[in-house]
Amino acid sequence: MWRARAHIELACxxxxxxxxxxxxxxxxxxxxxGAQPAARSVRVTERDFxxxxxxxxxxxxxxxxxxxxxxxxxELLVARVGGSATLPLRSxxxxxxxxxxxxxxxxxxxxxxxxxxxxxNLRLAPGRYVLFCNMSGHYLGGMHLDLVVR
Numbered sequence: 001m002w003r004a005r006a007h008i009e010l011a012c013x014x015x016x017x018x019x020x021x022x023x024x025x026x027x028x029x030x031x032x033x034g035a036q037p038a039a040r041s042v043r044v045t046e047r048d049f050x051x052x053x054x055x056x057x058x059x060x061x062x063x064x065x066x067x068x069x070x071x072x073x074x075e076l077l078v079a080r081v082g083g084s085a086t087l088p089l090r091s092x093x094x095x096x097x098x099x100x101x102x103x104x105x106x107x108x109x110x111x112x113x114x115x116x117x118x119x120x121n122l123r124l125a126p127g128r129y130v131l132f133c134n135m136s137g138h139y140l141g142g143m144h145l146d147l148v149v150r
Contacts, residue, residue, distance in 0.1 A: 039063040039121055044131065046074040046112075049141040051131055056148045059126045063119055070114025074133045074143070077108045078120070081128050087139065094137045111135065124149045 039061035044053035047069040068074050079087065079101050087096045098105070106129070107122045132144035 041065055043067070044076070044145075045069055046076065046133060046143070048072060049138060049143045051076075051133065051143055051145040053131065053145055053147070055146065056150065057124065059124055059149050062122050062124055064122065064131075066109060066112070066118045066120060068112045068114055068116045068118075073111040073113055073135065074138070075109060075111040075135060076118075076120065076131060077134055078106050078122060078129055078131050079104045080106055080125075081130050087130065087132070089140075092136075094140060096132065096134050096139050098134065126150055 040058075041063045042054055042057065042065065044051065044064050044066045045068075046066065048071060053064075064076070064078075066076055077096075077098070081087070081104065088100045089095065090097045106124065107120050109118050109120050112118050126149050129147040129149060130144055131147060132139050135143075
């Protein structure tokens with residue numbers, strides 16, 4: 001009788017070990033409901049009066065890896081735009097009126113020092129977007145990038 005019990009206990013240990021291996025490796029384990037798929041990493045660089053990055057992306061979760069190549073501080077704002085990528089200016093004529101585009105803004109990074117590397121996680125739906133720096137005169141100087149998400 002003790003042999004039969006030992007075989008049963010050994011079989012239970014083997015099944016438990018196999019289940020633990022599957023759970024740790026992620027094989028056959030469903031993600032929890034509502035879990036977000038991993039974000040794709042996209043490189044974006046900022047330098048005076050220029051933002052470089054992709055011009056098209058696939059819709060979904062995206063992580064912007066933003067590097068400020070200086071020589072000044074730069075911020076990054078991402079706004080969804082309609083037919084025109086031109087953004088409204090404040091009365092100073094030098095900066096974008098962020099209050100007027102607030103509903104269209106999908107993400108932003110505070111100003112980063114030259115050499116800083118920052119990340120911005122976004123969930124982008126299909127449409128047109130503009131990435132821009134709104135430091136005084138930077139947007140007007142060409143520091144923006146049009147992005148189409150499909």
